[in-house]
Every structure is written in structure tokens, then in C-alpha cells.
Amino acid sequence: MASIFTKIINGEIPCYKIAENEHYFAFLDINPIAEGHTLVIPKKEVDYIFDLDEETLQGLITFAKKVARTIDGSLNPIRTGVIVEGLEVPHAHVHLIPIYTEHQPVALGHKIEVTKERMAEIAGIISEAFSE
Numbered sequence: 626m627a628s629i630f631t632k633i634i635n636g637e638i639p640c641y642k643i644a645e646n647e648h649y650f651a652f653l654d655i656n657p658i659a660e661g662h663t664l665v666i667p668k669k670e671v672d673y674i675f676d677l678d679e680e681t682l683q684g685l686i687t688f689a690k691k692v693a694r695t696i697d698g699s700l701n702p703i704r705t706g707v708i709v710e711g712l713e714v715p716h717a718h719v720h721l722i723p724i725y726t727e728h729q730p731v732a733l734g735h736k737i738e739v740t741k742e743r744m745a746e747i748a749g750i751i752s753e754a755f756s757e
């Protein structure tokens with residue numbers, strides 16, 4: 626059965642889309658721990674990130690860097706943090722976490738409330754600033 630993230634890629638489940646190319650896709654995490662918390666995934670469905678072939682893994686990091694740089698430039702955090710956990714969704718993904726203040730909790734589980742309107746606004750800001 627296709628993962629929930631494959632269904633997002635295929636447009637079967639809605640998301641706040643950030644960016645996409647032939648092999649990778651980025652969208653806002655639905656349970657953000659910071660405004661602009663983004664997930665970057667390979668379109669190829671593989672559960673464990675370190676089971677990805679070298680080319681796909683390297684491309685994932687390169688694509689994540691482009692998205693992170695776009696977050697840096699458009700949301701102006703101090704920097705963008707990276708978390709890879711992968712215990713909930715069996716489709717490899719990188720969490721990008723904008724860090725706005727020195728003492729901001731940067732750990733999965735520290736969820737914050739963000740309205741749907743603000744999620745859409747943030748996705749618009751990042752996606753409009755993104756270019757390959």
C-alpha cells in the first residue's frame with residue numbers, strides 16, 4: 626500500500642506544498658514545531674533513509690539544502706535545523722525546522738498551534754521564493 630507521503634505526492638491527500646522536482650517533493654509538516662516546519666521527501670518510496678541508494682540520498686540532501694536556503698531567505702530564521710527520525714511515517718523524510726530564537730525548542734513533539742490560514746500563507750511565502 627502506498628505511504629501517506631506517496632499519496633500526497635500523487636495529489637490524493639492535500640498538503641501545503643512548498644516545492645517539487647522530478648525526484649523530490651517538499652511540503653509543510655501538518656504538526657509543526659515551528660512556523661515553516663517542512664518535510665522533504667524522495668518521490669521514490671523507501672522507508673529508512675539509509676536504505677536509499679547513494680544517488681537518491683545525495684539528491685535528497687541537495688534538494689533539502691535548496692529548500693532550507695529558501696526558508697532562510699524568506700522567513701528569516703537564525704538558521705534552519707535538520708532532524709531525521711522517521712518512526713511515524715515509513716517513507717524517508719528530512720524535517721527542516723526554522724529556528725527563530727536561541728532558546729526555541731527544536732525537538733519533534735514540541736508542537737505549536739498554527740492556523741490553516743497561516744499554514745497556507747507560510748507555504749505561499751516559501752514556495753514563491755523557491756527556485757531550482
Ligand code: AMP
Pocket residue numbers: 629638640653654655656657664709710711712713714715733
Ligand atoms: P517522523 O516519521 O517521526 O519523522 O515524523 C513524521 C512527520 O510527518 C510528523 O511530524 C507528522 O506531523 C508528519 N505528517 C504525518 N502526516 C502528515 C500529512 N498528511 N501532512 C503533513 N505532515 C504529516
